[in-house]
Amino acid sequence: MTLIVRATPADRPSPYIDVLVTDPLGERFTVTRMCGGRSFKVRGMVNVSSAGGGTIRDHEAGFDVPSTYRVEYFTSGASVGFSETATGTLYGLEPGWAWFSDPLNPESAVKVRLLNGAASALSRSTPAELLEVPRRSVGFTLPGTRGGLKQVVLDCYTETREDGERFDALFGGYDSDALSIVCVRASPETWLPPTLFAFVGSPVAHPVGQRGDALTWSLSGDETSPPAPAFVTPLLEYDDFTAWFATYDEFEASYPDYLTAQSDYSVRGA
Structure with missing residues (x-):
């Protein structure tokens, strides 16, 4: 299992931390972010199927403080362990x-x-x-x-x-x-x-x-508590790929797996 995080200060649509989980254990997994003495489930990375892993852009990570991520694995609804942690820090927000x-x-x-x-x-x-x-x-x-x-x-x-x-x-x-x-x-x-x-x-x-x-x-x-973290409007949708690629064969030839496709935001708004 691999957990990779990468902070990106780009303003499209706002600075974020990329979270990538490959080959997770168990049947399903949830990613948690720990920052400033608090823990939040990462929006869009809750109760995800372990088949193929998952990736998301975390647009709720704080600035100028370390954000530490950890994956928890589940089988038949029961926790079966945790990953090692990975830490990223967002910079670039001016004071004020x-x-x-x-x-x-x-x-x-x-x-x-x-x-x-x-x-x-x-x-x-x-x-x-x-x-x-x-x-x-x-x-x-x-x-x-x-x-x-x-x-x-x-x-x-x-x-x-x-x-x-x-x-x-x-x-x-x-x-x-x-x-x-x-x-x-x-x-x-x-x-x-x-x-x-x-x-x-x-x-x-x-x-x-x-x-x-x-x-x-x-x-x-x-x-207040945030809205349920399982819900999020995706930045990358099926229509983005159908507008970018003429055929399904062309789509398949462009990516080694679906996880790579899920992180290719260059096709947005095609």
Whole structure:
């Protein structure tokens, strides 16, 4: 079994880490990313058939911090072991900038400039129950688990009308069922989690200048769990190959196996 990761800072559609799994053990496998003291299942690499392996571009990896990946193998639904780990680090995000995206659609990613005041106060509370005890002057506290960030400010700026429209679409539209859950990837100096999933219910856009192409955005959100990691809009589809190759024989002659074809993003948009 081989696990290979490669960080790529290209902005198409956003920086990512390539994850490649070949010859995995067991019947099925799941890849986990560990970063910043947290673990996330890699979107699109959950409960994958071991036949032929698998590959994905991880558009949720954080910047300027190591992302460590590990494969877990399953047979008949039971875990049968883990792979060795592999680590990659994404670089290239300038301080003061961040990538926002719909977790279910990597193509939605928009790079924005954070405004002064963004992430200036980070609050995480711990629920607790105070029990008053007869004949005791001080009661007992039963604390819960510390929660995620609450009402974190994510104010930002989009310079062009295209970016403004794409950014607005992250939160849904009149005929859209978008979840209003965004994946935010900022650089470490913000003290935000390397990968933050936040529910932003009421984004406010403020047009700037006479043309109004630029927008400042007033955003605040609560940290939340990401959408189910088994779901993702693929960047590479069957139609891409049928548009690129005239015949199936031509397709087969171009790749030694299906795994190689799955990682050939040069055919996108043919």
